[in-house]
Amino acid sequence: MLESAIQSIPYVGSSIATLYFGKKEKKRFERLESFYSKLNEELEKVKKSISKLENHNLDELVSLIEEINEKVENERTELKIKYYKNLFTKSLIHPVKDCFNERKYFVDLISSLTQVHINILAILYQTSDFVNQFYLIKSGIDKDLVKGFTQQLDNSGLINSQLDSIGFSNTGGTFNQRISLTELGKRFYYFCIQD
Numbered sequence: 001m002l003e004s005a006i007q008s009i010p011y012v013g014s015s016i017a018t019l020y021f022g023k024k025e026k027k028r029f030e031r032l033e034s035f036y037s038k039l040n041e042e043l044e045k046v047k048k049s050i051s052k053l054e055n056h057n058l059d060e061l062v063s064l065i066e067e068i069n070e071k072v073e074n075e076r077t078e079l080k081i082k083y084y085k086n087l088f089t090k091s092l093i094h095p096v097k098d099c100f101n102e103r104k105y106f107v108d109l110i111s112s113l114t115q116v117h118i119n120i121l122a123i124l125y126q127t128s129d130f131v132n133q134f135y136l137i138k139s140g141i142d143k144d145l146v147k148g149f150t151q152q153l154d155n156s157g158l159i160n161s162q163l164d165s166i167g168f169s170n171t172g173g174t175f176n177q178r179i180s181l182t183e184l185g186k187r188f189y190y191f192c193i194q195d
Contacts, residue, residue, distance in 0.1 A: 028073040035072045035081055042089050051095045060100035064091060067107045075111070079118075083110045083192045090191045102184070106192055109156060116141060116149050118193060121181065124159065125189045130178035132164060150179055158185035 043050065053061075068084050075081050087106055096103060123139060124131060133150060137143045153159045161177045181189065 031072055031075065031081065032069065035085060038082075039085050039088060042085060043092070046089065046093060049093045051093060055095040055097065057095075057097045057100065060103075061091070061096040064088075064096055064100065064103050064107070067104055071107055071111055079115070080110055086195065087192045094191075102187070103191070106188055109158075109188060110192055114149070116145055117153060120146070120149055120153060121158065121185065121189055121193065124179065124181045125186070125194075127180075130160075130162060130180045133177050133179060150177065153185070154179070157182060158188055 136146045154161050159179050161179045164176045164178045
């Protein structure tokens with residue numbers, strides 16, 4: 001539909017459509033080709049740890065692979081493609097059986113999270129206790145971003161938050177939270193972010 005709309009542009013539409021869609025498909029193919037090349041290198045390193053196929057729910061495994069393929073085809077960020085590779089690899093090591101919904105959720109989370117989200121998760125992963133939000137600000141993350149991104153991570157179930165303090169001034173009030181990774185957040189970090 002989009003291709004025919006572009007083709008309808010007078011004089012140059014057909015050429016533009018051919019260029020755009022040809023290049024787009026080529027990039028998608030190259031992303032998948034590169035992904036599987038790097039995946040094969042990684043799997044060679046961990047081949048003794050890979051679970052036997054009969055330990056997996058094969059329908060769920062195939063569905064997960066399809067989901068990852070679709071995301072990789074459209075992803076432009078190398079770092080996120082690496083996260084999909086990590087998830088694929090660790091899903092072969094830890095069988096996809098009765099955990100498909102969680103792994104599918106991880107696929108979707110990778111595409112929706114930014115590098116700031118990942119940085120926050122990395123800081124929290126390195127600590128075993130609650131961290132004050134101000135610690136994240138001191139780590140170089142803008143305070144307004146910390147508020148917004150920690151709320152998004154909390155809503156996604158990756159972190160817990162507790163009210164730490166409330167402050168009042170002439171210009172308004174502020175509240176500070178203490179945050180930590182949930183068990184889901186730890187699994188997400190392990191499966192997707194951690195090498």
